[in-house]
Amino acid sequence: MASGPGQSRDRATIIDVAAAAGVSRQTVSNALNNPDRVAPGTLMRVHREIERLGFSPNAAAQQLRRRKASxxxxxxxxxxxxxxxxxxxxxxxxxxxxxxxxxxxxxxxxxxxxxxxxxxxxxxxxxxxxxxxxxxxxxxxxxxxxxxxxxxxxxxxxxxxxxxxxxxxxxxDGRAGMEVAVEHLVAQGYTAIAYLGWPDGSPVGDDRRRGWLSGLADAGLADTAIAEEAVQDLTVATAAAERLLDRLPSGGAILCASDLLALGALRAVRNHGLEPGRDVGVVGFDDSDVAEALQLTSLRQPLxxxxxxxxxxxxxxxxxxxxxxxxxPTLTVRASTTPTPQSPNESPTQSPNQSPVHPPRRPPLGRTAYPSLEEQQ
Amino acid sequence: MASGPGQSRDRATIIDVAAAAGVSRQTVSNALNNPDRVAPGTLMRVHREIERLGFSPNAAAQQLRRRKASxxxxxxxxxxxxxxxxxxxxxxxxxxxxxxxxxxxxxxxxxxxxxxxxxxxxxxxxxxxxxxxxxxxxxxxxxxxxxxxxxxxxxxxxxxxxxxxxxxxxxxDGRAGMEVAVEHLVAQGYTAIAYLGWPDGSPVGDDRRRGWLSGLADAGLADTAIAEEAVQDLTVATAAAERLLDRLPSGGAILCASDLLALGALRAVRNHGLEPGRDVGVVGFDDSDVAEALQLTSLRQPLxxxxxxxxxxxxxxxxxxxxxxxxxPTLTVRASTTPTPQSPNESPTQSPNQSPVHPPRRPPLGRTAYPSLEEQQ
DNA sequence: CAGGCTAGTTGGAACGTTCAAATCATGCCA
DNA sequence: TGGCATGATTTGAACGTTCCAACTAGCCTG
Structure with missing residues (x-):
């Protein structure tokens, strides 16, 4: 307990650096904040001492003087x-x-x-x-x-x-995302694209619905437009999807306003003895963990x-x-919109600027600590 | 643009308060940090001025002087x-x-x-x-x-x-949680309790498995112990659950090391033409959103x-x-361990110290903003 | 009534940095 | 050579708070 807890270990200050480099404290400050004001030789000397002493400017002092917390x-x-x-x-x-x-x-x-x-x-x-x-x-x-x-x-x-x-x-842009989804469904060969959305009046829901409609229009499928509504609840969504399936011609697909609604659609499809993807396409929104687990094609927000x-x-x-x-948003394509079975690898249209540290398939569990433990053992 | 962005609006300082209350700055400081050192009358006067001027001590100055960021x-x-x-x-x-x-x-x-x-x-x-x-x-x-x-x-x-x-x-305490889950399953009338867990070697998984075993022993059901292993992947988990179901006697239940494994178990149960809860009990771990959506009984961590x-x-x-x-952990009981159909309301054993602001059934969606929008409109 | 103790209060100093202005060479031009 | 701009560096002050030691008045004790 030499120094006790807290930030008590005496860290080097700007003054220590100044003394070591044989300059004034302001020159050290300038070396960090306005390097162009400092002579090249001095700059190098100061930086060497900063490195050597392991100096980092104190955040509280900066905040106080700059009147800005950053x-x-x-x-x-x-x-x-x-x-x-x-x-x-x-x-x-x-x-x-x-x-x-x-x-x-x-x-x-x-x-x-x-x-x-x-x-x-x-x-x-x-x-x-x-x-x-x-x-x-x-x-x-x-x-x-x-x-x-x-x-x-x-x-x-x-x-x-x-x-x-x-x-x-x-x-x-939910609307643009929906248009991309419709385009994808059409390209995959689905011939009618129904919509399972939230009740009118939610700005986001209405925006997504408009995307579906304009996507349909662009594809020349405006006449296939059928839709059902459901609040964000699995039971309600499943029932709505059942009604939708009764009206949906063979070779059709269901575009959903959320992954939860899509989950209801998947259940309805199976209840009808059909296979998602092969018989009926299903697309969700948000590319949540559930979408990944259930091989559901979904729109991913570019966070x-x-x-x-x-x-x-x-x-x-x-x-x-x-x-x-x-x-x-970008579309993550999975088995739920793949009529012909294919290897369940990552989506070809996944966002290119995804975090590079994102491992391709790191199964998450109850707590992140433990999958890595398992995998390493 | 009177003062520009940032914390530029000149806030009252401890000195302003001191002047207004007719005391020194240190007395104001004491009034806040060591009220017992200040005479009652003075204390009141100081607090009145603090209130009136809307003074809050500057965090950066405190951090700097106290040498502690809090x-x-x-x-x-x-x-x-x-x-x-x-x-x-x-x-x-x-x-x-x-x-x-x-x-x-x-x-x-x-x-x-x-x-x-x-x-x-x-x-x-x-x-x-x-x-x-x-x-x-x-x-x-x-x-x-x-x-x-x-x-x-x-x-x-x-x-x-x-x-x-x-x-x-x-x-x-995963082990204790599993024991509670076994107890619950026995109380619900399930007569054999199988385990779907991760492969040996993960500390957390092994701990949970031990909880299952000791729970079985406590219930006098040690002879019904059958188990399968699966990594944290839905396909693998479903296959493992299928194997488990082949060996599981009627009236049995499956206790799982995670919600994802439990999701696999649910699928396997349905693939066998059975109904979760009524025919086979299923319990997961973590009480994730999926557990709620699928009416899966699950252990919730007391965060x-x-x-x-x-x-x-x-x-x-x-x-x-x-x-x-x-x-x-506490057990959230849902339909997947309820042999007789019941209204799908909240679990009776849900943690009592849950955040009081947690609405009983607020369907979350793609973005939190919008469900509330819908509900309010 | 000197001395000491306590409660309440105060002013100086310090925390580590940056701003603003002052200083000091240096070189250029008239 | 004096004057002056320029670049490099330094010094004083300030940001707003708390630590520390000092001070005062009042009261008790011997």
């Missing part, structure tokens, strides 16, 4: 974590991965449920963060307006449908790109409301 | 986020929710994959965090030893099986308790290696 808040919500297609977990990861490129970091916080903005105000007023990434948007969401009024930098993941004027969002765009927007100076990014 | 690093890994049963997402959320109780916060960071410890060293040497919560543990994990050697506070989620002496972990214990351990002074917490 940190952004990310609200995590207990109600959705780990749930099927809870895309936010992945978004948070990609934001974290990309954060060092913008020399900043993320601080998680939980919302104050009774007074929503309080949580934001508290973490902001301590100067712990400079702004926020809003991982979701609610109906009548008070946050964007509040943040704008207080000139707090932010970006939202998901369009602010309530108010089209409100920029500063990143979103995935890595979304994270990069989010950083770009949140860092933009001023309160420019025209900063938006609409990204196209 | 922040902990949490490594997020791109390879697992959002995957089935990727329990870490939920753990991160619960840690975040509990963080304010310990007046600290979490900073996420991504690992340096080539030189694992570099990422830890960097974030630590800037003083951005005081320690770490290791969300997973790998085989031959170098991190605990390194952190100990450097006297960095930490806690791991998951026992360090490689080295039983290495304390400072929180974990879920909220785990988070509380983790904070307790990481905050403990010194390098005491005896700090551990082993928590029992």
């Amino acid at each position: 940190a952004y808040g990310f609200e995590v919500n207990p109600s959705g974590a780990g749930k099927m297609g809870h895309i936010l977990d992945g978004f948070l990861v990609e934001l974290t991965v990309a954060a060092p490129d913008h020399s900043c970091h993320l601080v998680t916080f939980a919302p104050n449920l009774s007074r929503l903005l309080d949580g934001y105000d508290r973490i902001l007023s301590t100067g712990l963060v400079d702004g926020f990434v809003l991982g979701d948007t609610r109906h009548d969401d008070p946050r964007p307006a509040w943040l704008l009024a207080n000139e707090v930098p932010f970006v939202t993941f998901g369009r602010i449908w309530d108010n089209p004027e409100m920029g500063r969002w990143v979103d995935v 890595q790109d979304a994270a990069a765009e989010a950083w770009r927007i949140v860092h933009a100076k001023g309160t420019d409301l025209s900063l938006t990014a609409l990204l196209a | 922040a902990y690093g949490f490594e997020v890994n791109p390879s697992g986020a959002g995957k089935m049963g990727h329990i870490l997402d939920g753990f991160l959320v619960e840690l975040t929710v509990a963080a304010p109780d310990h007046s600290c916060h979490l900073v996420t960071f991504a690992p340096n994959l080539s030189r694992l410890l570099d990422g830890y060293d960097r974030i630590l040497s800037t003083g951005l965090v005081d320690g770490f919560v290791l969300g997973d543990t790998r085989h031959d994990d170098p991190r605990p030893a390194w952190l100990l050697a450097n006297e960095v506070p930490f806690v791991t989620f998951g026992r360090i099986w490689d080295n039983p002496e290495m304390g400072r972990w929180v974990d879920v 909220q308790d785990a988070a509380a214990e983790a904070w307790r351990i990481v905050h403990a002074k010194g390098t005491d290696l005896s700090l551990t917490a082993l928590l029992a």
Whole structure:
């Protein structure tokens, strides 16, 4: 217990480096922040000492002097974590991965449920963060307006449908994704493409439905348009899919607004004694773990790109409301839209800019720790 | 654009409060950090001014002076986020929710994959965090030893099986969970309880298997012990479950090491023309979203308790290696272990200390934003 | 009534960095 | 050679808080 816990081990400061390199502290600071102001020889000497002493500038001192935390808040919500297609977990990861490129970091916080903005105000007023990434948007969401009024930098993941004027969002183009899915289904030889979606009135659902319709029109299949509605519940979805199958001609496919609805469709198909893919195509949305497990073709949100765009927007100076990014999802093709049996390898159309560290087929389990343990033993 | 972005709006400082209350800055500091040293009347006056001016102490200044960030690093890994049963997402959320109780916060960071410890060293040497919560543990994990050697506070989620002496972990008692599951199955009237687990050699898998065996012994059913093995893959699991079903007497049940294996078991049961629950009981592990969707009885990890214990351990002074917490999972009972059909409402044995904000049945979708939109419209 | 003790309060200093302005060579041109 | 711009470097001050030691007034004790 030489030095006790905490950051007590006395780390080298900028002054130690300065003394070692025989310059003043400001020159060391300049060597790091404004290298062009420092003579080449000096620069080299300083950097050698920085290396030798293992110096890293103290974040708190920088924050204090610069009056800027270089940190952004990310609200995590207990109600959705780990749930099927809870895309936010992945978004948070990609934001974290990309954060060092913008020399900043993320601080998680939980919302104050009774007074929503309080949580934001508290973490902001301590100067712990400079702004926020809003991982979701609610109906009548008070946050964007509040943040704008207080000139707090932010970006939202998901369009602010309530108010089209409100920029500063990143979103995935569900409509374009659906069009790609229709195109794929047609190319695979399916001759009629039905739609299993959510009831009218949800902006995202309506957007996806429009994509289906325009995809059909582009393919000259507008006359095959039949659809059913279901809320996000497996039993309801299965029943709706059953009704759809009764009307769907042979050689048809079902395009679904979510992986859960697609799961219902898969069940209905099997209940009819049919084989997904061979007899009826099924496509889901979000490329969740379930989609992978059940060999369900699904649209994958380009989270890595979304994270990069989010950083770009949140860092933009001023309160420019025209900063938006609409990204196209990519289709992960699996057996559920492959009429002829094929080896179940990875999708050929998978996003090329996927994280390179993503192993091709790492079976996840109860806890990530253990698959790797098994595999290594 | 009066003041530009960032934390530029001039916030009240401790000196403003001091002036307003007619005391010195140190007295204001004492009022917040050592109220017992301040006279009651003064204390009230100071607090009134704090309230009136909306003062919050600047985090960076505190960190700098106290030489302590009150922040902990949490490594997020791109390879697992959002995957089935990727329990870490939920753990991160619960840690975040509990963080304010310990007046600290979490900073996420991504690992340096080539030189694992570099990422830890960097974030630590800037003083951005005081320690770490290791969300997973790998085989031959170098991190605990390194952190100990450097006297960095930490806690791991998951026992360090490689080295039983290495304390400072929180974990879920898979063995006890399995015993509870066996007890439940017996109570439901299942007369033989088979096991579908991972191949020998994974500590977690072996632990769960032992729980099954001791549960059987307690129930006097040791002679019914039959088991099959499968890696974490749906096709393999289904095949293994098929073999198991060939040997399983009528009125039996299958206890599985994971929800994915249980998913395979469900498929095998249906392939045999049987009905899960009514004909064959099936139990999974992790209570993932899939378990909920498929009405699969499953063991749920007590993440909220785990988070509380983790904070307790990481905050403990010194390098005491005896700090551990082993928590029992709870069983969420669904149709897959209910022989007689019943209304598909929530489990009666669900964890009582579940987050109160968790709505009883909020169907999550592609993005959390939109179900709420639908529901509200 | 000197001396000491306690509760309450205060001012100086420090945490480690960057901003802003000052200093100091150096070279160029008139 | 004096004046002046230029580049490189240094010094003083500040960011907002807490640690530490000092100070005061009041009260008790011998």
